Amino acid sequence: MTTSPTSSAPTPVPDQQPRTVLVTGSTSGIGAATARTLAGHGWRVVVTGRDVDRGAAVVADIEGVGGRAVFVTSDLAGPPEELRDFARAATRAAGGRLDAVVHNAALCPAVDTLALTDVDLEATLAVNVRAPHVLTAALAPAMTERGHGAIVVIGSWMAHVGHPFVGLYSATKAAEIQLARSWAAEFGPRGVRVNTVSPGATRTPINASDGDVIARMTSGIPAGRPGAPAEIAEAVAWLLSDAARYVHGAELAVDGGITATRPS
Numbered sequence: 001m002t003t004s005p006t007s008s009a010p011t012p013v014p015d016q017q018p019r020t021v022l023v024t025g026s027t028s029g030i031g032a033a034t035a036r037t038l039a040g041h042g043w044r045v046v047v048t049g050r051d052v053d054r055g056a057a058v059v060a061d062i063e064g065v066g067g068r069a070v071f072v073t074s075d076l077a078g079p080p081e082e083l084r085d086f087a088r089a090a091t092r093a094a095g096g097r098l099d100a101v102v103h104n105a106a107l108c109p110a111v112d113t114l115a116l117t118d119v120d121l122e123a124t125l126a127v128n129v130r131a132p133h134v135l136t137a138a139l140a141p142a143m144t145e146r147g148h149g150a151i152v153v154i155g156s157w158m159a160h161v162g163h164p165f166v167g168l169y170s171a172t173k174a175a176e177i178q179l180a181r182s183w184a185a186e187f188g189p190r191g192v193r194v195n196t197v198s199p200g201a202t203r204t205p206i207n208a209s210d211g212d213v214i215a216r217m218t219s220g221i222p223a224g225r226p227g228a229p230a231e232i233a234e235a236v237a238w239l240l241s242d243a244a245r246y247v248h249g250a251e252l253a254v255d256g257g258i259t260a261t262r263p264s
Contacts, residue, residue: 021048150192
């Protein structure tokens with residue numbers, strides 16, 4: 001006697017409301033590319049950052065091609081209560097509901113341990129670790145109540161290697177990656193998927209003056225070149241999509257192979 005196979009996973013019920021996403025640090029670089037890409041995939045995007053003019057420019061870019069976006073100023077180095085106020089403001093700007101969060105904002109003091117100032121130490125810990133933690137605690141409960149949502153952390157290949165500079169940055173990225181794993185275990189059973197995208201050496205406005213260094217760093221990797229912000233953004237978009245609905249607690253290395261095959 002044979003039995004017919006049963007479906008291995010339910011088909012998601014389409015949500016009639018526009019999907020909304022908060023992308024922190026989205027006025028330039030990977031964050032701005034992510035905002036534009038997600039808008040192109042139909043998301044209504046909350047663009048955030050400290051620079052009002054750059055934020056307005058990203059929103060204008062998105063709206064210029066028919067997308068939907070709004071800008072909310074943010075200072076993620078602020079104390080926890082200010083971060084919670086920001087979470088409420090972002091939710092209001094999104095129309096009262098956020099379906100996804102991309103933790104992209106980060107500081108990267110390019111110095112060694114002895115040269116790192118107390119001010120940069122405190123700010124980097126605040127933006128790279130405290131802010132994602134406080135914002136997730138503030139925003140995830142509404143997602144779990146609805147039974148669905150998604151969070152993506154932007155990690156880094158440097159979380160997996162030792163480097164004589166940017167040691168603090170690398171440590172904070174390792175912390176964020178571990179938080180994402182823990183959040184996957186905590187919120188996944190209640191419908192909220194949490195994953196990480198870890199870029200490799202990627203050309204952004206911040207490192208525009210270091211083009212030669214980045215080129216040398218990536219010349220021996222499988223891709224043979226630096227990454228582009230849009231390539232990171234597409235990986236984020238996939239993880240937020242229903243196509244990745246069975247992906248929980250993963251770290252997706254979008255790094256041209258630098259982590260797996262780092263040249264000596």
